[in-house]
Amino acid sequence: MPAPRLSRRNFLQGCSAAIAGLAGARLTNVAFAQSDSPADTLVVVFLRGGWDALNVVPPMEGDDRGYYENARPDIQITNLLRLDDRFGFHPALAPLHELYQQGNMAVIHAVGLDYDTRSHFDAMEYIELGTPGSKNAASGWITRYLQGTGTSAILPALSTSGAPSSLLNYVPTVNLNDPGDFSQWDNGLAQSQQAALRQMYNGDTLLHRAGMRTLQSLDIVHPLVEQDYKPANGASYNDDELSHQLKTVARMIKLDAGLRVATVDYGGWDTHEYENDGNGGYIAELLGNLAAGLSNFYLDLDSGYTDRLSVVVISEFGRRLVQNEDYGTDHGHGNVMFALGGGVNGGRVYGAWPGLRNDQLYDHADLAVTTDYRQVLSELLARRLGNADPAAVFPGYVPSGELGIFHAS
């Protein structure tokens, strides 16, 4: 006997009872395959806008501290948290400083894109495609990594914000911000509609494959939709854009559905003005959110997952050494990256330091790049991700030696 059509009012009143009742019996967990690989789950946090490496990890002392202070009379960072004899953290990074001291986090300085551009969009595209100087690649670097491993996991890749170029044309990617939002709005006929969609999206175009993946994703995420999430170890996620995404990643890791890569975006780093005013400015707020988000994420997963976790924090470029007139900084070159995880040889700052004297700067203006970002990722691929052939991921790139950021899994 067909049910009467629900008015919206009825629907709102009844949505927890009637609708759940319709399919309540189905609220059981999907039986997932175990992870098919001993490789780490990689989480890439991309800080959009170009974060100011020199105010994230400023020099502590010596000539470079002098050049830094002269160049940034109004926006220099003091009260640093000591990393080694040369560098310290911006004080807003205190929660990460603990992870650093515990050996779970490493810093790579003067790292970046070894290509001449100060364009956000070019730099992001080059980094994410893994092909500096060319935007013609049909796949991102993570796409090539995952294709190379031939994973059969149900959920190999997750993006919590849009469709990043690093996963370009990797159709198995599940894209969602929050499992609680990831459900088909059901008038009681969603099952029937999905059967029709399975027929209609059975095809070869990008759209067809994305549609089919969406249908599969509904099944994968299904067990999480109505569950409240309790982070482990008393971890507590803040209510900001980054923490929401990290919480989602943690939940998906704990599904044990073989998640290999998750990409997370956090924007707002294009600090052309008021980077560091009396109240700390934009950068203190951003770094505070970053540190809180990552440290709680790590704490949450330090419940049996961090041994198989590698987190990389990257941004498209650093910023100019000299502050501008608006208490900000303009687009620069050399940058800083973070690596976190059980496989990190942490508590160290890696990379050759080029110095901040004018003739040591890139284009007499910016921190120089002494470590190609692909060096870091190649070491990660080889040591933690089971990929001995980084050249297939980064065509034409040959790592130079090894900095030793990661130990073998």
Place this chain on the structure above:
Amino acid sequence: MVRQQTRINRRDFLKLMGAFAGASAVVTACAPKQVPAADPTRAAPLPVDMTGAPPDPILPSVPLGIIALNRLAYGPRPGDLEVFNALGSTDEERLRVYVAQQLAPDSIDDSEFEARYAAAGFETLHKTHEELYYDHIANNPYDSNDDTYWEWYSQPARELVDATFLRAVYSKKQLVEVLADFWHNHFNVYFWQDEGVPLLVSYHRDVLRKHMLGNFRQMLEAVATHPSMLYYLNQNNSSDAGPNENFARELFELHTLGAENYFGVRDPNTIPKDANGIAIGYVDNDVYEAARAFTGWRVDDDIYEYEDGVEKTGRFLYYKPWHDRFNKLILGRYIPADQPDMQDGRDVLDLLANHPGTARFIARKLARRFIADVPPESVVEAAASVFLEYRNEPDQLKRVVETILLSPEFKQTWGAKIKRPIEAAISMMRALNTDFTRLPGGIPWMCSMMGQALFERRPPDGYPDVKEAWANSMSLLYRWNFAVAIAENWMDDEEQKRVIRTDILGQTPAQLRTAEALADYWIPRILNRPLSGPDRQAVIAVMAQEYDPRDELPQDHIDWILPAMVEVILMSPDFQWK
């Protein structure tokens, strides 16, 4: 000198954003509680083999009217295709007449839209730029600790969002609406950029809509002197003592020459010159020199208080004390010192607007919007030639658009694009004759869940216009959910002040009683063409449920199932192509 700031504090601002995000949260009330559907027994571990990226197969061609109404309009409303087909005896002629009509928007009778617009009762959209600034920024009557302050501050921009949806759904001047969207993305300004939210109204109306069928050079100067852009890309603070390069960089990279003509951080002397001695592309040095040329282009807003010659009108201000008076060298062109007011910046705009690289970049981007994600070079070259030939004419951009729309490439391409989320949402409302006057907050909220909140692209590049950006699970799922929400009438605001209605039963001929007949009515009604055999059967199966496709269905079955069947047609891949 420390500049005293009276700008809006960012924390207040975030609070404001939160307040209005919450206003539309009602529609989410049910979503998280939904059963995610799909039978988990079918979800047995699925080997994922779809890792490659083969080129998309060529789709079957469709009648030219369908191409035209999906690419230079937000999809057909019922009857639109018949009107198109009556415009001439050949496809060629019909398209020519349709494009000519659409490119002469003032001659189009738009009374249905105008009646709705009048009924909507917008309170701020008629205000001049100066009034918007005076009323909503300089003299906000409310206490900044109260929500009313922020409601008043953001009301014009929120009304702009509502009005833009209203136009896109109901206006017959469809090409104008598509172009307004194109140019807002091209010269993107983020809705919530701190200092001038109410001014988005005058930016959209007096800059983009005013010039989008006009002259690019004039449009460029209108953009470069509008406070929305000056604030958004930090030009408002750029002085000789410390030029801020943000606007200048995006002017080159996003507004004119494009990244395709960027040679990176290089010695400008190494860049080849054309016959006129102008560099064929730009390097960083050009950006910095241009930033110097624009110093002193700012807003008359008195944010630093008590500066001589600065008032609080909210207009553009050329502020000579901040201008870098010395000579510059840009794209190989020497710009002498001590030029008249604004001349340095105008010289840069001239150089960029007349550059062949700009012509190709704009032509390619328009062709990407109107033809294919990767448009054929032939049509790009043709449009770029028109761009350059008519660069001093008042209808330059109209001619460029016309060249693209009447090109053979336009007629020969189908399915090389998918609708972007906002286009999908609007086209669903058009296809179903959905009825609204003031847009419920849930509609823009759904678009944000699809990844395309209107006017809310934060970076200056505008939303992507290629399918790779939109063919992902979250975006597609909410596209499907939008079909459900619209067809089931679930999108009213909670207090029912703003309602949106779709009467599917009322639009269905009463004599249609079988699943087959209902499917065969609604498939062409929405798509204007048939579905493949198996896809048609899938639609019929939804309608039939436990009945035979040719059984006469009871009325309560039709009442209950028909919207779901219509939703499936809107969810289909065929509805997404354009």
